[in-house]
Amino acid sequence: MDFESQNTNATLMDVEAIQKALGRSRPSIYRYANTDPEQLNTPYNPKLLNPELRKDKNDPLLFHPAEVSRFARDVLKIKQVTIQVQEPAATATNQLLQEILAELRSLNQHLQNKS
Numbered sequence: 001m002d003f004e005s006q007n008t009n010a011t012l013m014d015v016e017a018i019q020k021a022l023g024r025s026r027p028s029i030y031r032y033a034n035t036d037p038e039q040l041n042t043p044y045n046p047k048l049l050n051p052e053l054r055k056d057k058n059d060p061l062l063f064h065p066a067e068v069s070r071f072a073r074d075v076l077k078i079k080q081v082t083i084q085v086q087e088p089a090a091t092a093t094n095q096l097l098q099e100i101l102a103e104l105r106s107l108n109q110h111l112q113n114k115s
Contacts, residue, residue, distance in 0.1 A: 011065075012052055012062035012063060012064060012065075013028050013062065013063045013064075013065055013068055014060055014061070014062055014063075015030070015033075015060075015061055018063060018068055021068065021081075022068070022072055022076070022081075023079070029049070032048055032049045032071070032075070033048065033049050033051060033061060034048035034049060034050045035051065035061065036049065040054055040057055041053045041054060046074065046075075047075060048071075049063060049067065049068070049071045049075075050063075050067055050071075050077070051063050052064060058073075069081055076078075
């Protein structure tokens with residue numbers, strides 16, 4: 001069985017991303033999603049598409065790419081699925097965090113060289 005999952009940074013997928021990846025309608029994705037109006041986080045069900053845990057009922061449904069791939073392979077019987085998660089566009093916050101990380105690594109290296 002040909003199956004491939006490309007997950008560069010474990011970014012979660014929303015319903016629209018799954019819709020595009022699997023070529024299914026939005027209602028079809030919701031029909032297969034493991035949700036219950038009475039329960040915030042339902043137990044794992046291998047026959048359904050299981051979302052990540054939510055803290056609030058108003059949080060959007062988000063799915064891990066590996067779960068989407070498993071669902072496509074095991075439930076929908078799609079033989080070859082490629083899930084590609086692209087990195088979001090760089091924002092000022094991301095850039096600042098990258099600069100802070102580089103500075104911390106530099107400091108760490110300096111301290112290690114001193115010891």
